[in-house]
Amino acid sequence: MSKTAIETVNLVKQYPAVLRNVRNRHPWMAWQVGGLREIFSRKKNFIRALNGVNLKIYRGEVFGLLGPNGAGKTTLIKILCTLVLPDSGEAYVNGYNVIRESSRVLRNLQAVLGDPRGFDWRLSAKQNLEFYATLYGLPRDYAKKRVEELLDLMGLSDRANDMYQRFSTGMARKLQLCRALLLDTPIILFDEPTAGLDPASAVDFRRLLKDKLAKSEGRTIFIATHNMWEAQTICDRVAVINRGEIIACGSPENLKMYISPEKNYVLTIDGYCDALKMKEFMNEASGLCGVKDLRLQADNASVRISIRVDKDFVFSEILDIMVKYGLKIKDVESYEPSLEEVFIALIRGGKQPI
Amino acid sequence: MINFSNLSVAVRQVTAFAKRDFRDWRTYKTQMITQVITIAIGILSWAINAVYRNRPVPEYDTDYISFLVVGLVIGNLVMPISQGLERRLNPWTLENIIMTGISIPVFVAGQMAWPYIFSLITFIPQLLIGIFWFGVKLSINPLSTALAFIISAMILLGLSMISVGFRLVTKSTDPITWTINTLQQLLAGISFPVQFLDSFLPGVSSLSWFLPQTWVYHLWRLSMLKAAAITDPITQIEFLKGFIFALILFPIGYRTFKWGLNRAKKDGTLGWF
Known part of the structure; x- marks a missing residue:
């Protein structure tokens, strides 16, 4: 079995920009049929989010992707989650291609995407998790047990029956992690794992990632962050991405050697x-x-x-x-x-x- | 005593809200146009309806009130199928749902399940109100009604998937579904028989039969007002025509939904409004 958990080869992704030039030239036409024109037009400006990204992340390691805002971190995570299609290049998760074998990819990888609105606000934490457990296809009894286990693991058992809208940012983040763990995949991705958490919760969350998920359970953890201290503390290796290109990759210690x-x-x-x-x-x-x-x-x-x-x-x-x-x-x-x-x-x- | 300085601030604040909403509204160009046209079509349709009021409806061997009430009840029963998916499409949960690896047909059916169950629950009381309050006369053929339900569900599911496929890309009203839904109000025969349109513009009723929704109302009314038996060759032909619509629309809807999903993934806008 390969040691590689995630691999990207010359991954390129560009997004269409707004059709300003067409609108400026023919404002009335664009105004009338703007929707259809934007769908079918091939004359578009593009913003390059990823520009030939090559990465190899090994099984069981905690890997950090560092980059300023707009560097391409979230795009890369979403490509790995099969939520965004790359324009060219390849990406593999445990050997499965993210485009051609997306359902197998999703059996090997789950993510905590960070947006707290990703649950139904008027359902309880437990009801939300049970809903997702059903969508993941978990058997009913196992799903119930797993939901209870995970709520307990995250210290949310006391609030399991509270409506999600009553949850604080820290609790919401923990619930997102519960959802990502429902399927027990060997790889978990995190987009800004501790953004919005208070210092104590952030420490607990990092400890959970490093000690429980990575060390004890041997999962591969991929985090995208611009929190340098976090990356230095928990990551075995980090890559720095800027304007869609990986500009450095190695252990935090090795990266320090680049400048000194x-x-x-x-x-x-x-x-x-x-x-x-x-x-x-x-x-x-x-x-x-x-x-x-x-x-x-x-x-x-x-x-x-x-x-x-x-x-x-x-x-x-x-x-x-x-x-x-x-x-x-x-x-x-x-x-x-x-x-x-x-x-x-x-x-x-x-x-x-x- | 009115404090005019506070009043002027309040007026400016109210204006700021209106300005914000206007700016937001005009960014959805297609929606802006469609809203205006919808109002115009609505007025036209009610005007025709008013002219038609209280005439008998020989096409279904019934009176006007039965025709109208059954049309409205059918609308309430089957329309949530087409609206359920679109209304319940939440961009924030969509990404997480897709990450579960769920198949498209299950996702579509699942999104519409509750709206449809709710419609079924309210269907019987609506009919009872129609019968006991307004004297609606029903003449139901159960087998035809079941078939009408299956065919109309396929037609509306297809339409719904087309709508959502486009909406995933445009993030607002999609022109194709809007056109079909707006024309339905005028041409599908919800509140007057489609043949009546010919008295305003000869031949226009033939356009109605190209609208999928016309078939939905037509088949249900045949089954519930005329007790049309499926053994009758004329009824068979009518149901066959409706079924052909369903057979065409359903796969088109599935492919459009898939196209919209892939397009949104390509544009990186799956989780956007």
Whole structure:
């Protein structure tokens, strides 16, 4: 069995823009038959939402798709959900083609699309889920059991009989996840999973995705988000999409290397150290292979050494020299760019080697 | 004491609402035109109806009140089939429903199930009111009535799927279904026999028989007012004609619905109004 859960090959999608030029030239004609003209006209302007997207998402991983608004994240998710048809290219879900084998795709993948209006407002949470369980074709007894299990899992059992319109954003999101889990598919997609959630609910939701769905149950999780911290916290790998193109892909750690291939440390040394020993330490340490820069800053209270090294540098080599000269370390700080900084650098700087 | 400064603010606010709704309304160009034409056709149809009032209806061997009441009751029974799908199409739940992998025929039938059950529940009381209050005289053939129901359901399902197929793309009134439904008001013989139209414009009644809804009303009235037996060759021919309409419309409706769904998926507008 292939290790790939989702694969896209040169996926292209463009949307028709408004027919402004035709209307401006023949406003009365367009006004009269505007509806039919727009349906059948081939003279359209297009907005390119996806421009040759190639992605491979492996089974059991938590994959994040990062991008600014309008970058193509939702379009990609909807193509995978069979709700939008691509113009060219291929997309596969567990080996099934999203166009030709859409019903098999939907047996392998479900999604939490984020729009809270996707339930019947005047039905209870339980009634809504039972309705969808029936549409998924679950046997009656199993469906009832599954609905109860999922409501319990999400902590919604107490509110199971409340009308959906009484639900808060967080509860609505949990109910959407219940619906996505009804069929027990191996792949779950999330469009902005924690948008609109309060910080505590967001933490709970992330924990649920990472620990329960991904780690314990081994599902493949695909999230589209512009929350960098979220992606850094829960994703095994991330891809950055901008203007319909994947401009970087890798683990969050690897992506950080794109903008900073080096590591930075700041060591705070006990202030009562021998100046001569310190000088000898500086000389020896700066000669180490992989050390790019070494600076000493001293004040009344402490001595601080800033070190910039290659990403593969073994830091214990510095520590060994310190021990040799009897220097006592009070604190070590390492600095690396956040995923947010990486994201901004990538969006501004263009495509990176993937 | 009237505070004129508050009043002027209130007037401006009311105007702002009207302006907003006008701007919204004029963005649906097709709907704008169709609304105006619908009003005109409505006036025309009521005018013809008023002229016809209280004449006997030899086509169905009945009086006018029976003809009219049965027509209205049939309308209430079968029209929800065509309107149910369109009215209950909720773009927000549509994406989620499609993601369940449900088949199109099941989706269509499911969307219309409740409106139709409700119509069935109200059908009998409406008839009873017609009989006991207005003296409607029924002459029913059960077998023909059942056949009329099946044929009209197929015709209206087909129309309904055409309508929804277009609506998924246009997001407002679709011109084709609107044309059929508007012409129905004038030509399908809801409140006067179609032959009466010839007294205004000779030959126009022949156009009526190209409208699917004319067949719906015609077959039901034959079964409920004239007790037309299906063993009668003339009745058989009438039912056969209606059935041909159904056979043509149903697959066209299915394909149009599928086309609309694919087109909306292609345009990425499935979840839009």
